Amino acid sequence: MRVIRADLEVPFWCSFSEYGTVNIRPTYPFPPPTTLFGLIQNALQKPALHDLTDNDRKGIGLQYIEDYSKLNFAIIINESGEKIDDYLNIHKGSREIEGIESSLKEELQNRLDDLNLHENDEKKLKKELNKLKRKNFSENFLKITNNQKISEKDEKQILALLELIKAAGADELLIFIQSFWNSFKGGINGYNLNKKWISTQINRQRIITPKYTIYVTSTDSAGEYSIDNMYSCLKSPKRPLYLGESDDIVIVSKLAIKEVNDELIKSVKIDSVIPGVRTNCQLVKIPCKLKNDFPDEKGHNLICSIPQGDLDQELSCLDVEGEHIVFLRNDS
Incomplete structure (x- = not known):
């Protein structure tokens, strides 16, 4: 199996606002798969849905759902950074x-x-x-x-x-x-x-200087979302890259295509975020589908476990040059 490996370093701060929050916006402790898809979209110079007309938005939105389904991610939190509360004054109204x-x-x-x-x-x-x-x-x-x-x-x-x-x-x-x-x-x-414009205050959590490692697989063998093309665009992105909000700059380093043995090993030491509930882990619920996707019986969210040490029982994983990773979608 061929995968893309990359280190993501945020030199200032970033925020991955929990889906559905408004005035009080906690952040996920790591970029969800939907955010990483946005990073790749930006490297490919794909338009954001909110910049499109109503007529274009529906068709392109469905295409993005299909493109997202081709990808799978594994995420390692190397440095969790420091969470802080930031306060913003915004104007609400109708344009x-x-x-x-x-x-x-x-x-x-x-x-x-x-x-x-x-x-x-x-x-x-x-x-x-x-x-x-x-x-x-x-x-x-x-x-x-x-x-x-x-x-x-x-x-x-x-x-x-x-x-x-x-x-x-x-x-x-x-x-x-x-x-x-x-x-x-x-x-x-x-x-x-x-409708009158009013000022209101938003409490947004931010993470100071976190560092992550991501692995990306793709079922696209020769298209825009193929391993080779995504690697090329992440190496020489067509737009400045950010992680989370549009002014949260990210540095992509140690970018490489890795050949990974498909054979799973078992280990109590898992380096990446794990889908599902495990002991000795921090639990977090993250979005696993795009906002415009249709929820299935599992909904839009996925409960994940962030290892806080060795697990109490062995788990099947991939060994990538000493890093034990699990992809977030179980079908890979």
Whole structure:
């Protein structure tokens, strides 16, 4: 059997947030297989699902599930690092308004093309579309119409825009803008549109300067996820590599392809994380499936054991140049 072996050293800190946590985010003590798959994806310059359109996300997401199923990992914790609590202030809210304003700008652009205005008037109005598309333009226009007070700066800007629209004979733009925003007053669209941004504090655990060794096997013999291609991309990655969050830099060293004897040995000394429950171990539940995968009867998680010394009974394992390892999926 051919495997990739690599040492992973985090020079600063990293965090592998437990799946499903929100404001309080404990970290797993080692990178789960899903995180290691992300490391390989980054080396291959694969796009993140959240960067894709809805149409592309589904198909590519299913492809990633298939690609992930080809790989298996063994993980050794060489240095566990020091866990610390970090506190972050973040803003929560909805960014839906940005997409709505963009669609309004596009509609206004089309309506200006249909109005057959004087060329100079049309040109001037098109320059102001970024102001006309804003929700606060509609709100301030209503306030001025109802003799309500707004800031001097806003009033000056609104009056200038109204004068420009009137001079161009494009009053129907104002009617359309008001009608557009009125359609978002109720229901879920209205809720998302008017959702206020709030500040909240997150408690995130981080691990200072941990070190790991990983082994990777693949059932892909000649494709992107073949041992040779993954080795090549990890050696010369197409993007900067990180482990966990996108600013948690990782140094990959002692990268090598190893020929491993498939014959299992038995030993009470296991160096890697072990799937299942064992004595004299620290137990941890980690994700073993991608977020967008469908859970089977076992769910998305896998209970693992981190050896704290010799086991009380021998366990089947692979001997790789003196390191006794067990891959996390039992079918390998």
